[in-house]
Amino acid sequence: MNLLTNLINGIGLGSVYAIIALGYTMVYGIAKMLNFAHGDVIMVGAYMCFCATTYLNLPVPAAILIAMVVCTVLGVLIEGLAYKPLRRAGSLAVLITAIGVSYFLQNMALLIWGSAPKTFTSVVPFGAVSLFGGELIISWETIITVLANIVIMIGLALFTKMSRTGKAMRAVSEDKDAAELMGINVNKTISITFAIGSALAAIAGVLLCSSYPVLMPTTGSMPGIKAFTAAVFGGIGSIPGAMLGGLLLGIIEIFAKSYISTQLSDAIVFGVLIVVLLVKPTGLLGKKIAEKV
Amino acid sequence: MARKKKISSFAVNNIKCYGLVILAFLVLMPLQSAGVLNNSVSGQLVPICAYVVMAISLNLTVGYLGELSLGHAGFMSVGAFTGVITAVALSQSVAAPELRLLVSIIVGGLFAGVAGLIIGIPVLRLKGDYLAIVTLAFGEIIKNIINCLYVGIDASGLHFSMKNTNELNLDAAGKVILNGPQGAVGITKIATFGAAILLILFALFIVLNLVHSKTGRAVSAIRDNRIAAESVGIGVTRYKLTAFIISAMLAGMAGALYAQNFSTVAAQKFDFNLSILILVFVVLGGMRNIFGSIIATAILYMLPELLRGIADYRMLIYAIILIAVMLLTNNMKVRAFIDTAMANIKGKLAGRKGGNS
Known part of the structure; x- marks a missing residue:
């Protein structure tokens, strides 16, 4: 039973990572940039939900909606103001700008909400499900997180396969110049990608803080790094890869925590990542790109 | 008419780098010993120097080798803690603090170099963003x-543990050097500004000579076109690894120096954010521009200090400056403006010289 509990907790944590990793992987696939500020968008989303429920006494669905809208607008603004002017610049310039944006968001949050951690009230007020006469306890947060992950996954898969915008996104990630020649508005497509990624970040932030209820300006950075690792783990640029990478990372982390060492769990997670990348340098589901001579 | 000896651009650049560091020393050292500098500035001198060495060494990896490294603080950490352990272990046998500092910096560098070797062999097989991650x-x-590491020392030598201080089995006179999450405790502060300047000069000497040597040219060739370099017989892995290990060693030396400027140092200090901070110094100073790295480190390190007047907003302003600098330096119009302005100034100077002769 212990094993099963850990597995379920791992899937729960992994689902959060997967949702965050989706944002990283979509942006990477299309804009070919590492959006380091993504982790901080998560934090903003969580704070928005916190404020809406605590100060405005809004119902939970409305609070989540507000968080999503704010994060979407934020994502599009960040892209338009900071990343768009650098579309033709080197990848390092974009990386440093993303780091600048990340500092900016963290310090803005520090100014507005202070450095003292806030206790996030879970958005799922049901407690836990008890199975097998109390031997297996699954919190509703975990169930909701996993369900949300599945819904998002199916939704995104359908969206990128079926819709015109989704097709445009795939075309842009395949070949930006060719897509532009076919009449696709590349800038608009990239903006939409950022919007979707940021909205997902808001959901991830709310779910993350429901399970781990400490909210600080730096809350987003470590899950951000881990989710980014998950995206690379699964093969960056691949949406199913982000899902797989996120889930595996969550499971490995929980197992390492409960069976090996709590303190060394991060080292183990990153160690597994390194081994995977050495065996399969493009990640689990990544495409191998032929090298041109 | 006497023929002017033409000085190569390498030499000019080298003189600029060495000159700047020596000048900084000549200006700041008397100020520090005269007590003109206030405590906060005086205490920042050694950390700045350590960061300068870090930036120089990272420029070797990111600039010359062209591989994005996001874990440079790790090497600094290895150097810092091995350095501290060495210094404490030697505190009985070596009385002179200068010698102890020297030995600890060398040991820190060596251990970081070994870490660089262990990490470099697998890492350098990867490319681009994968290497970064x-x-x-x-x-x-x-x-x-x-x-999670606990290290202690007593009469019978060094003791290691991964659990807690009790597991070290120290005798009564034993001393804990490394105390897990608290990091190294009770360090004797033996790092001095003079030693720090010497370390910068050493790093400059190594890196500037390396990049203008056969190895350096091979490294540049690998960066510009790996396949072409390979096809003319350059051993890619060997040269990449050489540059990576030297970079790691210098980072370790910087770490050993840095740690011994404080009484306690925790591993938490050398995290991802520190790696990023050093990368920012390198990128803003300019790739393959050692002089730029030094200037950028000094200015960006002092910037939050200078902005202390607006206390709460300083990191915010720092972030905005960072973004603004990146946007402006990559804006075609601004670039063109700077280029024409520079050309005008150079043209005027050249014109004046021409008029005199």
């Missing part, structure tokens, strides 16, 4: 392991 992962692993 694996260096990040290694940096986090090093931080995590040192966080």
Whole structure:
């Protein structure tokens, strides 16, 4: 039973990572940039939900909606103001700008909400499900997180396969110049990608803080790094890869925590990542790109 | 008419780098010993120097080798803690603090170099963003392991443990050097500004000579076109690894110096954010521009200090400056404006010289 509990907790944590990793992987696939500020968008989303429920006494669905809208607008603004002017610049310039944006968001949050951690009230007020006469306890947060992950996954898969915008996104990630020649508005497509990624970040932030209820300006950075690792783990640029990478990372982390060492769990997670990348340098589901001579 | 000896651009650049560091020393040292500098500035001198060495060494990896490393703080961490352990272990046998500092810096550099070798062999097989993420992962692993490491010393020698201080089995006179998450405790502050300047000069000497040597040219060739370099018989792995290890060693030396400027140092200090901070110094100073790295480090390190007047807003302003600098330096119009302005100034200077002769 212990094993099963850990597995379920791992899937729960992994689902959060997967949702965050989706944002990283979509942006990477299309804009070919590492959006380091993504982790901080998560934090903003969580704070928005916190404020809406605590100060405005809004119902939970409305609070989540507000968080999503704010994060979407934020994502599009960040892209338009900071990343768009650098579309033709080197990848390092974009990386440093993303780091600048990340500092900016963290310090803005520090100014507005202070450095003292806030206790996030879970958005799922049901407690836990008890199975097998109390031997297996699954919190509703975990169930909701996993369900949300599945819904998002199916939704995104359908969206990128079926819709015109989704097709445009795939075309842009395949070949930006060719897509532009076919009449696709590349800038608009990239903006939409950022919007979707940021909205997902808001959901991830709310779910993350429901399970781990400490909210600080730096809350987003470590899950951000881990989710980014998950995206690379699964093969960056691949949406199913982000899902797989996120889930595996969550499971490995929980197992390492409960069976090996709590303190060394991060080292183990990153160690597994390194081994995977050495065996399969493009990640689990990544495409191998032929090298041109 | 006497023929002017033409000075190569290498030499000019080298003189600029060495000159700047020596000048900084000549100006700041008397000020420090005369007590004109206030405590906060005086205490920042050694850290700035350590960061300058870090930026110089990272420029070797990111600029000359062209590989993005996000775990440079890991090497600094290895150097810092091995350096501290060495210094404490030698505190009885070596009385002179200068010698102890020297030995600890060398040991720190060696251990970081070994870490660079262990990490470099797998990492350098990867490319681009994957290499970046694996260096990040290694940096986090090093931080995590040192966080769980306990080291103590007594009459019978060094004791190690991964659990807690009791597991060290120290005798009564034993002393804990590394105390897990608290990091190294009770360090004797033996780092001095003079030693720090010497370390910068050493790093400059190594890196500037390396990049203008056969190895350096091979490294540049690999960066510009790996396949072409390979096809003319350059051993890619060997040269990449050489540059990477030297970079790691210098980072370790900087770490050993840095740690011994404080009484306590925790592994948490050498995290991902520190790696990023150094990368920012390198990128803003300019790739393959050692002089720029030094200037950028000094200015950006002092910037939050200078902005202390607006206390709460300083990191915010720092972030905005960072973004603004990146946007402006990559804006075609601004670039063109700077280029024409520079050309005008140069043209005027050249014109004046021409008029005199």
